[in-house]
Amino acid sequence: MKEGKEKLWWQNLRRPEIEERAEECDIAILPVGAVEQHGQHLPTGEDSFHAMDIAERVAEKTGAMLLPCPWYGTHPSMHLKYTGTIPLRFETFKNLLVDVVEGASESGFNKFVILNCHGQEWAIPPAVQELGRKGYFVVAPTLWEIAKSKFREVLDTYFMHAGEAETSLGLYIVPEYVDMDVAEGEEKEAVLDGKWFAKPSDVIEDRIPWFAVTLTPEYKELEFGSKGFPKEGTAEKGEKIVGAAVDWLVELLEEIKEKYPPGTKPDIAP
Numbered sequence: 370m371k372e373g374k375e376k377l378w379w380q381n382l383r384r385p386e387i388e389e390r391a392e393e394c395d396i397a398i399l400p401v402g403a404v405e406q407h408g409q410h411l412p413t414g415e416d417s418f419h420a421m422d423i424a425e426r427v428a429e430k431t432g433a434m435l436l437p438c439p440w441y442g443t444h445p446s447m448h449l450k451y452t453g454t455i456p457l458r459f460e461t462f463k464n465l466l467v468d469v470v471e472g473a474s475e476s477g478f479n480k481f482v483i484l485n486c487h488g489q490e491w492a493i494p495p496a497v498q499e500l501g502r503k504g505y506f507v508v509a510p511t512l513w514e515i516a517k518s519k520f521r522e523v524l525d526t527y528f529m530h531a532g533e534a535e536t537s538l539g540l541y542i543v544p545e546y547v548d549m550d551v552a553e554g555e556e557k558e559a560v561l562d563g564k565w566f567a568k569p570s571d572v573i574e575d576r577i578p579w580f581a582v583t584l585t586p587e588y589k590e591l592e593f594g595s596k597g598f599p600k601e602g603t604a605e606k607g608e609k610i611v612g613a614a615v616d617w618l619v620e621l622l623e624e625i626k627e628k629y630p631p632g633t634k635p636d637i638a639p
């Protein structure tokens with residue numbers, strides 16, 4: 370939470386303030402990341418910091434409410450058992466998303482954006498669909514999907530865990546927690562040839578996504594805990610990625626605001 374932005378966040382508001390905000394704009398953004406080791410050089414809250422920062426910039430431009438970031442996320446099996454990582458079970462995470470949306474809707478919010486900045490994009494659609502069956506309107510963008518073309522323009526490598534992209538975001542968003550003196554990365558052969566799976570931010574055509582296969586646990590195969598090339602990360606690259614994500618999200622929210630004024634939502638209830 371950046372200084373001067375405190376009032377964008379639900380947890381810092383009093384009840385009458387929340388009522389007022391819902392009357393002005395009833396879109397709420399739930400930023401989600403994780404508590405997870407990010408190599409030797411990035412903080413464990415890295416993904417949550419990305420989500421909160423980007424959400425804050427979008428809320429500032431659109432008037433959307435920011436729901437408290439839960440910090441914890443769920444993880445693919447390859448992340449488990451690494452020092453610094455605290456994973457939620459998939460069901461816990463999915464239920465958390467459902468409960469938060471249901472709870473916030475009781476306070477007058479009708480449209481929800483779940484902004485994901487962690488490798489759990491596979492875990493969120495089941496929550497979205499469960500909420501859809503109950504009549505809630507939810508959109509759930511993931512950072513490397515909405516900024517994919519920008520990633521390819523700005524970065525030399527794909528979005529890899531604690532690699533060039535995340536290091537760039539860390540240097541731009543939370544430089545005070547990054548130590549580039551110990552930034553080391555590595556590339557490892559996957560369990561099968563890499564041609565079968567698309568990496569995050571990669572083009573999926575003729576391949577399956579990275580989360581549709583079980584991979585070797587990172588604590589067993591990585592020496593430094595980061596994949597790819599963290600030394601290539603810069604704050605300037607981070608700024609460009611954040612800018613692209615914010616533009617995408619602001620355009621999305623502006624359309625929702627225009628088509629569905631406060632008190633209304635798309636007719637999606639079954």
Ligand SMILES: [Zn+2]
Binds near residue numbers: 416535
């Ligand atoms: Zn990360």
